[in-house]
Amino acid sequence: MRVVFSSLFLVLLAEVWLVTSLNFSSQSPETQAELESQDPQNQTWLENTWTVPSDEEEEECWLRTRQQQLSNETSNFGFSLLRKISMRHDGNVIFSPFGLSVAMVNLMLGTKGDTKIQMENGLHLQALSQAGPLILPSLFKKLRETLSSNQELDLVQGSFAFIHKDFDIKETYLNLSKKYFDTEYVTTNFRNSSQAKGLMNHYINKETQGKITKLLDEINPETKLILVDYIWFKGKWLTPFDPVSTEADTFHLDKYKTVKVPMMHQKGNFASTFDKKFHCHILKMPYQGNATMLVVLMEKTGDHLALEDYLTIDLVETWLQNMETRKMEVFFPKFKLDQRYEMHKLLQHMGIRRVFSSSADLSELSAMARDLQVSKVLQQSVFEVDERGTEAVSGTLSEIIAYSMPPVIKVDRPFHFMIYEEMSRMLLFLGRVVNPTIL
Structure with missing residues (x-):
């Protein structure tokens, strides 16, 4: 009899909200020209951000080494996070270091300066990031493609961005997030919190096939952007239990x-x-x-x-x-297991503080970044093991x-x-x- 490792679903939520009221004016010609000059379709700006060996064999070795480094550091980040969780409670635990890292690196595309540096250090990715500004999203993109192409593994990962209808988000960030994380953007009205919650829950319920039906209890009406990353793992034991x-x-x-x-x-x-x-x-x-x-x-x-x-x-x-x-x-x-964590509190204990404060630099995300900060990073996981296997969002x-x-x-x-x-x-x-x- 075959084993279906019952499903694990992971939902990661990064909620970016406005601290003060803003005047959302249209972009100036100078700002638009800057965005166009940084268009991710521009191969000179995007692809030449770090140096790789020219020889094909050496390049493959270089990429393999960087991928191994990414896996090692993400694992150590996970072990550090486990220790932080254990300081709060000693019961059951389930989370995804890979999924959380994907969500945070996606958000990192919108940061600059000390905000970005703190995130790199907290995620244990500072050494890798020194190879180039886009190496981290590039490595995650390649890894996600490798994992999703393995049909026997049966692992699905995806991203949503729920954007307030009047939010002045930079086109550059949208393009990079789509390119590296396949983020799907959905316009909503956070002022109508009931409608926004219904829309978000509809998308998440659909993507997790009903395993997670309620994402948020409440939404701050000043919210401008909510990022949601999810993972669905449905594994089958190589040797099943009877x-x-x-x-x-x-x-x-x-x-x-x-x-x-x-x-x-x-x-x-x-x-x-x-x-x-x-x-x-x-x-x-x-x-x-x-x-x-x-x-x-x-x-x-x-x-x-x-x-x-x-x-x-x-x-x-x-x-x-x-x-x-x-x-x-x-x-x-x-x-x-069905666990939910307020990851923003744990990440702050790991040195990632500025992005959650009024001094956050999200200038790559929006022209009005001085008034933005990340309020929440939530993670919910449902995990079940039985004779049929594991299915895990x-x-x-x-x-x-x-x-x-x-x-x-x-x-x-x-x-x-x-x-x-x-x-x-x-x-x-x-x-x-x-x-x-x-x-």
Whole structure:
């Protein structure tokens, strides 16, 4: 029986709103001439923003190196964000470092100066950005195209921009956002908040096939632009679980509390390792389409939070390099997560502050940028794992050994999971399950 890794949907929202009332006049001839000179169709301005090797083989190597750097830094950004989330609560977690980075880099096209620098630093992308002003959107564009062309992976990513009908947004920003992120622009009237909410919810409900029906509880009538990025991942296990083998079993929340969960079971060949330094088992559970869920299970119940301080891409790569495939039994719980985060508060703790303040420089977004700031970045994820699959919108080498993995691994206590694409190593989703019976 096949496994459909039940669907994960991610919605990221960046709401840009006016702090003071503005006079939205038409663009001056000088402003229009400047925009035309920066037309993204102008190949000289757009394509020659950084230098790549002229030799085709060297260029491919250069791009591959930059893509790997992008994946590594996005993963480390995700691990840092997980630590910030853990400072606020110790329950279930699910979010997409990839999706959040896409949304923020899309918004970054409209920033300048210290505002842009803070965003680059907070996203761990400052080193890459030094190669050229458009290398980040270009790399994300190439990665998105690669992921969407993999039909077995079944991952869909898209962007909407809801623009107030009188908002003076720069044509340059519109063109760049469309070019690199395929953003679809929808004109609306935020003064009529009820109508605006209905329009937005209609689009999001349609794109997420009903998984997310209500995006916002309220809309500030001074809002001028809302950016929405979404991801829909519908993975199928490479080796499916048989529902007949699923039985009620005990999941240990801590040393004293337990709950009953539907526990899936399967015998087969799995890649795994054991980290002696951190006392954790690491198990690979592959999907069709060259994607993998990496499950990290502490040896002792209650130790899972301590591991988060040490999670880095280098540690994960070390685990992967020391994997050994062998026949074993795996017990894995069915669960569903539905999480929503006010990412703007977390991002501020990661140094991205100016874009959320009255001193934000959004002059590449609008000529009236001095009166604009980003008010919200929200993320909502719905994630479900069952027998049919998933449908979803540092240790050293000497301290990590493959043969310590037991022939039976039972995920019956809190664990972390990561979903990444094998070729790019991009961390698509990162999560923590403390109680599989709670959304």
